[in-house]
Amino acid sequence: DDFEGYPGYQNSLELALNQLEMSTPEFSRKEILIINSSISICDPGDIFKTIAKMKTQNIICSVVSFCT
Numbered sequence: 001d002d003f004e005g006y007p008g009y010q011n012s013l014e015l016a017l018n019q020l021e022m023s024t025p026e027f028s029r030k031e032i033l034i035i036n037s038s039i040s041i042c043d044p045g046d047i048f049k050t051i052a053k054m055k056t057q058n059i060i061c062s063v064v065s066f067c068t
Contacts, residue, residue: 006042009034013050013061020059030059037066 016032024030032054054061 006040007036007038008041008043009036009063010043010045010047010050013047013054017050017053017057017059021057030057032059032061034061034063035066036063039067 012034013032020030020032051061
């Protein structure tokens with residue numbers, strides 16, 4: 001597959017958020033790990049709303065970036 005354009009965090013976070021809502025019990029620990037190697041990102045909407053949703057659901061998100 002050919003990929004073009006800038007990567008974004010928001011779509012991936014929304015997808016992970018929906019998956020965690022559907023498949024994990026309330027008592028479990030919910031974590032998302034993002035591994036990135038892009039210098040720039042472009043999100044389609046307000047990522048701060050997505051982060052606020054994650055915070056209300058006690059989801060931990062870690063980001064590892066390999067950019068120089």
